[in-house]
Amino acid sequence: MALQTERIRAICFDLDGTLADTDDLWVARFSRTFHPLRFLFPRSNPAPTARRMVMGIHHPANFILEVLDTLGWDDEITALGRALRRKGEAPGAKLSLIENIPVMLEAHFHHYPMAVVSAREEESTLQFLEKHDLNRYFQAVITAQSCEYTKPRPDPLYLAARRMNVPAENCLMVGDTLADIRCGQAAGAQTVGVLCGFGNESDLRRRGADLILASTAQLASTLLASAAS
Numbered sequence: 770m771a772l773q774t775e776r777i778r779a780i781c782f783d784l785d786g787t788l789a790d791t792d793d794l795w796v797a798r799f800s801r802t803f804h805p806l807r808f809l810f811p812r813s814n815p816a817p818t819a820r821r822m823v824m825g826i827h828h829p830a831n832f833i834l835e836v837l838d839t840l841g842w843d844d845e846i847t848a849l850g851r852a853l854r855r856k857g858e859a860p861g862a863k864l865s866l867i868e869n870i871p872v873m874l875e876a877h878f879h880h881y882p883m884a885v886v887s888a889r890e891e892e893s894t895l896q897f898l899e900k901h902d903l904n905r906y907f908q909a910v911i912t913a914q915s916c917e918y919t920k921p922r923p924d925p926l927y928l929a930a931r932r933m934n935v936p937a938e939n940c941l942m943v944g945d946t947l948a949d950i951r952c953g954q955a956a957g958a959q960t961v962g963v964l965c966g967f968g969n970e971s972d973l974r975r976r977g978a979d980l981i982l983a984s985t986a987q988l989a990s991t992l993l994a995s996a997a998s
């Protein structure tokens with residue numbers, strides 16, 4: 770399905786794997802964990818295996834989160850995570866940006882209202898945005914706590930659209946996983962799948978993403994070039 774750029778009046782961005790380099794952070798953590806056993810891995814390098822594990826785990830992890838969200842237990846899980854966190858720890862601030870994200874956001878800023886639509890809990894979402902000075906780009910920041918149900922349900926996109934004062938069908942949902950594509954489609958929005966996070970091209974394509982990009986940073990050349998022509 771081809772992207773209809775003339776329909777787009779606002780952009781919604783997922784956070785993990787779309788703006789934030791979350792998968793690389795997890796690969797580094799797994800690699801560090803396996804380091805004492807590195808002689809067991811090909812070329813004594815656990816990183817490729819760690820990456821396969823991270824990519825393999827995200828589907829079942831998303832499924833479990835979706836079930837908890839449907840059961841209404843997501844708030845309890847968030848509260849438990851917060852209670853177990855060491856005092857003063859700011860997990861959102863540990864996330865690095867995917868390359869060229871600020872340049873891409875700056876390029877869109879004067880053309881489209883933008884929102885974050887994330888299933889991440891609110892505290893660490895805000896930590897990430899604050900650390901990288903991204904708050905000024907977004908008219909709305911929607912997290913797991915903003916609506917009763919989070920992605921892949923359409924509720925968070927509907928809320929972002931309302932806050933940006935744009936119909937949901939005129940939004941573009943940009944994300945790295947099937948949950949983002951399903952959320953966007955359920956809300957009647959168009960969708961872009963990006964390959965800089967946890968998802969893979971064949972899954973995103975099969976689910977019917979309107980466009981696939983290697984990285985979120987490429988969005989500016991796609992949208993602004995077509996607006997100029």
Ligand SMILES: [Mg+2]
Pocket residue numbers: 783784785786787944945946966
């Ligand atoms: Mg994501």
